[in-house]
Amino acid sequence: MKRVLTIALALVLTVASLSAADLKVGVLSPLTGPVPSFGLSVKEGTLLAVSEWNAKGGILGQKIVPVIEDGQCDAAAATNAANKLINQDQVKFILGEVCSGATIPVTELAGAAKVLLLSPTATNPNVTVDKAGKTKDFAFRACYIDPFQGGILAQFSYTRLKAKNAFILYDQGNDYTIGLANAFEAQFTKLGGKVVGKETYTKTDTDFSAILAKIKAAKPEVVLLPDYYNIVNLVTKQAKEKGITVPFVGGDGWDSPDLDKAAAAGGYYTNHYSPEDKRAEVVNFLKAYAAAYKDDAGKGKVPDALATLGYDGANLLFTAIKNAGSTDTTKVKEALEKISFNGVTGKITFDKAHNPVKALTILSVTKDKIAFDSVVQP
Numbered sequence: 422m423k424r425v426l427t428i429a430l431a432l433v434l435t436v437a438s439l440s441a442a443d444l445k446v447g448v449l450s451p452l453t454g455p456v457p458s459f460g461l462s463v464k465e466g467t468l469l470a471v472s473e474w475n476a477k478g479g480i481l482g483q484k485i486v487p488v489i490e491d492g493q494c495d496a497a498a499a500t501n502a503a504n505k506l507i508n509q510d511q512v513k514f515i516l517g518e519v520c521s522g523a524t525i526p527v528t529e530l531a532g533a534a535k536v537l538l539l540s541p542t543a544t545n546p547n548v549t550v551d552k553a554g555k556t557k558d559f560a561f562r563a564c565y566i567d568p569f570q571g572g573i574l575a576q577f578s579y580t581r582l583k584a585k586n587a588f589i590l591y592d593q594g595n596d597y598t599i600g601l602a603n604a605f606e607a608q609f610t611k612l613g614g615k616v617v618g619k620e621t622y623t624k625t626d627t628d629f630s631a632i633l634a635k636i637k638a639a640k641p642e643v644v645l646l647p648d649y650y651n652i653v654n655l656v657t658k659q660a661k662e663k664g665i666t667v668p669f670v671g672g673d674g675w676d677s678p679d680l681d682k683a684a685a686a687g688g689y690y691t692n693h694y695s696p697e698d699k700r701a702e703v704v705n706f707l708k709a710y711a712a713a714y715k716d717d718a719g720k721g722k723v724p725d726a727l728a729t730l731g732y733d734g735a736n737l738l739f740t741a742i743k744n745a746g747s748t749d750t751t752k753v754k755e756a757l758e759k760i761s762f763n764g765v766t767g768k769i770t771f772d773k774a775h776n777p778v779k780a781l782t783i784l785s786v787t788k789d790k791i792a793f794d795s796v797v798q799p
């Protein structure tokens with residue numbers, strides 16, 4: 422009798438520990454490399470969502486275990502990290518990467534292994550759609566896309582800044598900056614504006630004086646600089662030193678606590694949310710984030726757009742797993758396609774290309790603050 426009981430108990434324990442098995446989720450963000458503030462923010466937002474779900478018992482009785490990897494905002498580094506996540510850790514879900522150029526190759530790899538990837542922040546269309554225009558089954562994102570963002574930047578420059586002549590400056594090796602530059606040019610010229618100059622650089626350039634001299638000579642009324650904050654800091658600082666006062670505009674890549682506000686002052690950028698928004702989702706998130714993360718002075722941190730999208734992206738994925746009632750990635754992908762989710766960055770439903778349709782926020786930069794300017798609906 423005792424023996425039977427022991428066996429029964431052992432069985433129950435085995436089943437219990439099986440159903441309570443951990444659900445590993447890869448979290449791939451640029452923790453080192455050119456844009457480490459992106460990686461830290463996305464990681465913090467993602468881990469806040471993980472701890473909230475785990476405090477409520479996880480998903481489908483499983484505890485969520487994040488496996489954190491550094492993609493460095495780089496195609497090769499992100500590919501290596503994703504290979505490790507897929508083959509060694511055997512994750513079925515990846516949240517990441519953050520940068521478009523690092524995310525696109527990872528979607529190919531993940532898709533082939535039926536690993537579901539959701540990038541919280543990568544805005545280039547080719548993250549979710551292949552070169553032939555077909556939607557990638559296992560790739561999603563939590564943010565809007567660059568044709569929308571670039572088009573709005575052109576519209577804003579033409580109507581609000583009353584710029585008729587624009588100068589475009591971008592990194593020729595970065596899918597993100599190329600996509601935004603193209604979208605801006607198409608919309609700006611369609612509106613009747615003229616592109617009076619277009620220059621490229623590479624990600625290792627640090628001296629922009631030759632390009633800045635051309636900008637000075639071309640006399641544009643706006644300069645598009647659709648790059649990440651590290652480059653924006655260099656270019657806008659050198660522009661100010663050269664006495665260039667024309668406003669620079671850019672996309673979400675400017676979003677960082679490390680943006681040099683004095684250098685970028687007078688500029689505008691598109692983003693995914695504003696902490697000044699009074700919606701309950703935003704207010705609650707600000708509270709939870711400030712309680713979880715403190716700055717060096719011990720004050721609760723204000724989440725940037727990356728932290729917010731990290732949080733929304735993780736919640737989107739976890740909600741879809743719960744809705745699917747299964748961790749089978751085909752079922753979860755179908756649940757994502759049908760989801761209607763109230764995120765901090767807005768209400769999210771997916772279009773046929775696995776892109777959320779949602780509003781965009783425009784922010785302005787002054788030397789001591791980033792201010793809310795306006796919201797643009799899709």
Ligand code: PHE
Pocket residue numbers: 459519520521522542543544545597673674675676726727
């Ligand atoms: N959209 C950028 C990219 O695709 C990443 C990013 C998102 C940067 C949000 C800042 C804020 O590369």
